[in-house]
Amino acid sequence: xxxxxxxxxxxxxxxxxxxxxxxxxxxxxxxxxxxxxxxxxxxxxxxxxxxxxxxxxxxxxxxxxxxxxxxxxxxxxxxxxxxxxxxxxxxxxxxxxxxxxxxxxxxxxxxxx
Amino acid sequence: xxxxxxxxxxxxxxxxxxxxxxxxxxxxxxxxxxxxxxxxxxxxxxxxxxxxxxxxxxxxxxxxxxxxxxxxxxxxxxxxxxxxxxxxxxxxxxxxxxxxxxxxxxxxxxxxxx
Numbered sequence: 001x002x003x004x005x006x007x008x009x010x011x012x013x014x015x016x017x018x019x020x021x022x023x024x025x026x027x028x029x030x031x032x033x034x035x036x037x038x039x040x041x042x043x044x045x046x047x048x049x050x051x052x053x054x055x056x057x058x059x060x061x062x063x064x065x066x067x068x069x070x071x072x073x074x075x076x077x078x079x080x081x082x083x084x085x086x087x088x089x090x091x092x093x094x095x096x097x098x099x100x101x102x103x104x105x106x107x108x109x110x111x112x113x
Numbered sequence: 114x115x116x117x118x119x120x121x122x123x124x125x126x127x128x129x130x131x132x133x134x135x136x137x138x139x140x141x142x143x144x145x146x147x148x149x150x151x152x153x154x155x156x157x158x159x160x161x162x163x164x165x166x167x168x169x170x171x172x173x174x175x176x177x178x179x180x181x182x183x184x185x186x187x188x189x190x191x192x193x194x195x196x197x198x199x200x201x202x203x204x205x206x207x208x209x210x211x212x213x214x215x216x217x218x219x220x221x222x223x224x225x226x227x
Contacts (some may be wrong), residue, residue, distance in 0.1 A: 002156060031213065042117075042203050042217035043157070056214065091157070095213070100145065100164065102205075102215055104157040 002026075004094045004105035012111045013082055020078045021108040023092030032075050033093040033102070034067055036060065043091055049075060082112045115140040115208050119218035126194050127226050134189040134221050136178075136204030145207035146187040147215070148178055152200045160202070163187065174198070196227045 003026040013019050025032045030051050035043035046065070047057045051072035061067075064082075069075040079086055089109050095102040116139045126132060138144065148160040161172025168180040178189045187204060204218040 002158075033215070035217075040122075040219070042119075042205075042220045045214055045216065048214065093215075095215075100207075101159055101162065102147075103159075104149075106156040 002094075002103040002105065004092055004103050006090075006092050006105040006108050008108060009106065010109045010111075012113060015084060015112055016081055018078065018080045019082055019110060020076055021090050021092075021110075022074060022076050023105060024074045025092065025094035026096075026103060027073070029094040029096060029103075030072070031095050032069060033095070034075070034077050035091040035093060036088045037091055037107070038088045046077075046090075079110070082110075084112045086110060087112045115206065115216050117204050117206055117216050117218035119202075119204055119221050121221045122219070123222050123224070125224045125226065128196055129193050130225075132189070132191040132194045132198070132223070134202055134204075134223070136187045136189065136218060137185050138187065138204075138206045138216075139185065140206055140208060140216075142208065142210045144180075145209070146178075146180060147205040147207070148172065148176070148187075148189050149203045149205060149217075150200050151203065151220075157203065160189070194223075194225050196225045199223060199225045 005024045007022045033048040034046040037043045049069040064080045067077045089107040091107045092105040118137045120135045146163045149157045171177045208214045
């Protein structure tokens with residue numbers, strides 16, 4: 001257990017539906033990252049937060065994706081109008097400051113049918 | 114653009130064989146390098162990391178990696194693998210210019226035959 005928890009662990013949804021994932025990072029870590037991982041690929045960076053500020057977003061994050069970290073603690077990643085190509089594992093990561101070791105949650109598997 | 118390349122996508126070894134997994138990165142700044150392992154059904158775990166100093170770093174479970182700056186490489190090694198080392202291995206570089214972002218390679222799937 002890394003101390004980073006994600007919910008739900010698995011989600012099956014119909015195409016066109018909205019889904020939301022939650023991440024609770026290690027409490028004393030200021031930064032929080034979201035990654036996406038598909039079979040046969042390494043984690044791909046999506047976005048990251050420093051406290052409540054979203055500092056960088058990948059081009060992979062289309063307009064259908066939105067992430068928030070309202071109080072600088074937990075974060076949510078919402079995908080609107082899901083597509084089959086969104087099927088992947090969504091990983092949350094919480095690096096120690098000054099960011100030398102990154103701790104991953106167990107991921108949220110999304111299957112869009 | 115920054116990138117990490119892992120040339121071996123699948124590796125099959127017998128127990129007690131030696132292991133070397135290649136990792137090359139493309140990044141001109143100060144590098145922090147990592148190897149992560151993902152056992153079946155589990156989350157990514159840190160094997161070892163390099164920040165500065167001795168380019169030969171030792172990690173958990175008998176793994177080591179060598180940073181060769183001139184070759185932009187950070188290869189992972191283990192002298193004698195075990196069946197329990199069957200997993201997927203990811204090399205990563207931390208980008209620090211104006212941001213703190215971790216870029217991962219595509220991974221190498223290792224299968225160790227008992």
